[in-house]
Amino acid sequence: MKNVLILGATSDIAQAIAKKYAAEGWSLTLAALEPGLLGPIASDLEIRGDATVQTLEFDALDFSSHRKFYESIETKPDAAICVFGYMGDQDKARTDFDEVARTIGVNFTGAVSILNIVAEDFEKRGSGAIAGVSSVAGDRGRQSNYTYGSAKAGFTAYLSGLRNRLAKSGVHVMTVKPGFVRTKMTESLELPAALTAEPVQVADVVFQGLEKKRNTVYTLWMWRWVMLVIRHIPEFIFKKMKL
């Protein structure tokens, strides 16, 4: 039975991904900041999904603990999916550097720290698949969320480089770029229905994308074209837009 490691497993998107993998017959290693919250999630997957589940504590910001964390995993994974993230408060980030450090720490440095360790193991084993959940926010910086966006842009570039490095080792790396998704992270925002995905839709795209060895997937699919247009707006116009 194949095993998937899900990092940030209490996230709404991660829970949908866990259900999808359980339904496809995989065993699961779920890692999250609050391991206590993983108990009910794991029980549900074991009872309703008939899955084998290991739960572990994982703090993306506790970089020095990441190697020990990975070594403690009983069944080394065949796939690793990095889902955790922190949107942060852009207004606060203008004056409070702790907010900037947390946003970059969770979305970029923490993700790089743990995926470097996963990649080292997969490369030695000559197999494995890695998916990183980045964001369309990383495709072009906007005044409303450029701290988060720049951390995700860094993560997207990291995943591209990692994919390039590992291609010859039989290890596949996929970048996931959600647009809007209805989750805890966006519950205070008014989201346009036509451009908003449900977590279960993201989970399907992640599972199918890794199976088909896609390099970059957008959810919903039209975000690929929305972002193509946004990336091509000339800067002299873009800088004056309220975004």
Ligand SMILES: NC(=O)c1ccc[n+]([C@@H]2O[C@H](COP(=O)([O-])OP(=O)(O)OC[C@H]3O[C@@H](n4cnc5c(N)ncnc54)[C@H](OP(=O)(O)O)[C@@H]3O)[C@@H](O)[C@H]2O)c1
């Ligand atoms: N929702 C969207 O519209 C959207 C769009 C584009 C990209 N994304 C990305 O999708 C991913 C999942 O987000 P979501 O929408 O499912 O939101 P979510 O439910 O709020 O999930 C975010 C997760 O990150 C975890 N996390 C935060 N800081 C952490 C840390 N230091 N160590 C470990 N885990 C930490 C949170 O744990 P706690 O709850 O315990 O703090 C939570 O489980 C994120 O990477 C997000 O940036 C979301």
